[in-house]
Amino acid sequence: MEAPWIRIVDLAPHEGQEVTLKGWIYNKRSSGKIHFLQIRDGSGFIQGVMERTAVPEETFQAAKGLWIEASVEVRGTVRRDERAPSGFELSVSDLVVVSNPVEEYPITKKEHGIDFLLDNRHLWLRSHRQQAILKIRDRVILSCRTYLHDRGFLLVDSPILTGSIGEGADGLFELDYFDQGKAYLAQTGQLYLEAAAAAYGRVYCFGPTFRAEKSKTRRHLTEFWMIEPEAAFFDHKDNMALQEDLVCHVVAQVLEHCRPELAFLERDTSLLERIVPPFPHITYDEAVGILQKLGSDIPYGDDFGGDDETLLTQQFEKPVFVECYPKGVKAFYMKQHPEREDLVLCDDLLAPEGYGEIIGGSQREDDLDRLLGRIREQKLPEESYSWYLDQRRFGSFPHSGFGMGIERLVAWICGLQHIREAIPWPRTIYRIHP
Structure with missing residues (x-):
């Protein structure tokens, strides 16, 4: 037999x-x-x-x-x-x-340099370590999608080629689009999701996003995957509650299904077992005060860099929400704070152990005049946003959403030193092969 x-x-x-x-x-x-x-x-x-x-x-x-x-x-x-x-x-x-291979396999038990391993990424993926990481990544993605589906969020695919700028003109990959002028690789699907939320209430997209920032840090890729929920009639607090619950759910699912992989990576799972509600909340103002007391020279009004986020997250055992940043360092679409004109209703969720931002979110500006004013303030092309402004002309409503970077989440959960291991084919300012 x-x-x-x-x-x-x-x-x-x-x-x-x-x-x-x-x-x-x-x-x-x-x-x-x-x-x-x-x-x-x-x-x-x-x-x-x-x-x-x-x-x-x-x-x-x-x-x-x-x-x-x-x-x-x-x-x-x-x-x-x-x-x-x-x-x-x-x-x-x-x-x-x-x-049987025709020659000796190039990746051996001896220590190899990172450049050699990245040059041979197509072979490096076969290693036990990389398989453990990518199985955890698969569980993270599956958990996110199942969580959102079970809570009534509809998957809406947003375009990768777009004529509208979502996160500001810096860091865009630009190309000529036939006779239509300039097009860009999408930084976010958010603007399109806001339109979809007006149709379906709760929506999300999941796909690759692109940032042409010339960053060399261990947290940055030029191409990464992001999951972006958008919900009608969610305010700033509803938005943060959703983020907290999603992150706790994903971590719990990884702990339940990926114990062998975490053990192989020698991840201290006791640190992940602490990831339960509630998460601490601090304002931007409070965060700057904490950083300055810890020796940072960050001036009030600047956005946080990687070192600031690392220093801040080392003060907490759980992810921490930093809320209500100055308007000048955030995107045009964020809703003005009801009590302070210089702030917006937004949050960054920073992972502990020095991993920094894993989520950026905000309540969106639903007032047509204020939104138009912010577009003009930032000298963005109004004609490119006429369709986006229609959401405020025809049945405007409060709504909120966020973007969660899959690679940053995976890097934190796995305890990786560099984000490039959290994606099968990393793209950085120095690497586009293989």
Whole structure:
């Protein structure tokens, strides 16, 4: 009887049975009478033990000649082994070599420089560490989408090519769009979501966004993925409550489903287990005061840089909301504070442990005259925003939303030193290959 093809992640119900695995050799060690084959198949990792006396000699010799990353079909009996990371081993009875590499795999156990690994990112993705990170990323995205769907948010895809500037003219990737003039790679889907919220009430988009900032920090990419909810009749406080609940939900889901991956990354999960409501709230004014007492030379009225965010978040064990920034450092569409004309109703949610901003949000300006005034103040092209202003001309309503950067969230949850590991193909000011 033919042994069924099973993925490593699904081996548990087949204990004591003979199965077939299809995957790759990621490590191997041998003695004269036994081969220990480390096998991966994309769903997990397992050790296959091949004893010389248990297989034909040609099969044993074929295994001896395997290079790292050879693709194979392996048949064997599933045995429980509590010492193994997967909880099981495979007693190998047969092996078919699908393809053996023509040369030695370039990524070895020795220490490699980051540039070498990024040049070989297409191969580096096969490593156990990168698989752990990307499985957590997958869980983060799935958790976000399920959370929003279950709360009545409709997915609305926003355009990547746009004629409207969402976050200010700095940091735009610009191109000529046939005979239509200039177009830009989207910095955000928000303006389009505001129109969709007028139609469907609660909406969100999820996709790539682009910032042409020449930033070299460990928190910045030129292309990243962002999830952006927008909700009709949500005010500033409703908006922050949604952010808090979403972040707590995502962290809880990762803790529930990705414990092995967090353990492999040596992540201190006790720090993540603290991520429960309520989160602390401070105003921009209070944040500047805290920073200045801690030795920062930030003047009042400036936006926070990475060092300021790091210093601030080190004072808290949970994510912290910083609310109500000066109007001059925030986007034109944010609603004016009802008690102070110099401030807007916005928030940044900063992750603890020095990871900084993971969410930026605001209540949107629903007053036509004020919004038009802000567009003129910032010398933005009014004609490009005529459709956006229609939302205030025809049935204006209070509404709020935010953008959460997936890579920053993943970097914090995984405890990564640099955001470039949180995305399969990182794009920075120095890198567009592979």
